[in-house]
Amino acid sequence: MLDKENIPAHVAIIMDGNGRWARERGFARSEGHREGVKRAEEIIEEADAIGVKFLTFFAFSTENWKRSRIEVAVLMRLLDIFLKRNLSRLMKHNMRLRVIGRKEPIPDFLWKHLVSAQSKTKNNTGLTVILAFNYGARQEIVDAAKKIAKEIMAKKARAEDINEESFNSFLYTSGIPDPDMLIRTSGEVRISNFLLWQLSYSELYFPKVCWPDFKRENFQEAILEYQKRARRFGAA
Ligand code: FPP
Numbered sequence: 598m599l600d601k602e603n604i605p606a607h608v609a610i611i612m613d614g615n616g617r618w619a620r621e622r623g624f625a626r627s628e629g630h631r632e633g634v635k636r637a638e639e640i641i642e643e644a645d646a647i648g649v650k651f652l653t654f655f656a657f658s659t660e661n662w663k664r665s666r667i668e669v670a671v672l673m674r675l676l677d678i679f680l681k682r683n684l685s686r687l688m689k690h691n692m693r694l695r696v697i698g699r700k701e702p703i704p705d706f707l708w709k710h711l712v713s714a715q716s717k718t719k720n721n722t723g724l725t726v727i728l729a730f731n732y733g734a735r736q737e738i739v740d741a742a743k744k745i746a747k748e749i750m751a752k753k754a755r756a757e758d759i760n761e762e763s764f765n766s767f768l769y770t771s772g773i774p775d776p777d778m779l780i781r782t783s784g785e786v787r788i789s790n791f792l793l794w795q796l797s798y799s800e801l802y803f804p805k806v807c808w809p810d811f812k813r814e815n816f817q818e819a820i821l822e823y824q825k826r827a828r829r830f831g832a833a
Contacts, residue, residue: 614783
């Protein structure tokens with residue numbers, strides 16, 4: 598049984614293992630991604646039911662452009678399908694969508710759909726679903742440093758006033774609390790340039806199952822595991 602008083606407010610997920618899942622079944626990699634979208638939809642429902650407030654998915658990294666042209670196209674298309682299929686569901690369940698990442702070189706049509714879904718859902722007050730798309734944590738930190746440098750040059754900020762809190766407000770995740778928990782499926786034990794600043798004190802969890810096999814029960818198990826951890830934030 599889950600302790601309702603100790604639900605992580607923010608869970609971030611690296612949906613890894615789609616390719617391996619497909620290969621093991623003799624399918625094309627795209628089938629793994631397609632099944633992966635279904636799992637994302639299932640986990641959104643479950644997170645909402647449990648009372649999670651922020652749910653972040655690493656859907657496409659800045660490094661993923663190195664994959665084959667076909668796989669990149671499939672991932673772009675799947676995001677588009679996800680948006681089309683889920684916009685009315687997000688509205689019905691009072692959920693907000695937010696995108697973090699760089700615009701370039703995401704195709705214009707897709708960026709428009711992302712921005713539009715974000716704007717249509719912005720006044721909803723329930724679960725916030727955050728899609729990290731064309732996202733890289735080092736790039737995010739560099740972008741924040743550039744914005745701060747510009748503010749200082751324009752005399753809108755002073756270097757001596759920059760602290761962790763103000764730095765936070767220059768990140769793509771401005772206004773979003775740090776993840777309490779990171780889940781990475783498929784048994785890989787790496788952060789892979791995901792939310793490097795924000796994961797400083799997160800509980801890390803690495804289940805062995807590949808993402809297309811990560812069902813509601815696996816998410817509940819992850820939350821149970823979280824509830825066993827004693828979080829100290831550096832204190833004794
Ligand atoms: C990692 O598995 C997965 C990805 C790089 C993409 C994840 C994207 C989706 C599931 C589709 C978009 C999602 C949403 C929510 C719109 P991998 O391909 O690296 O697997 P492998 O390591 O086994 O090859």
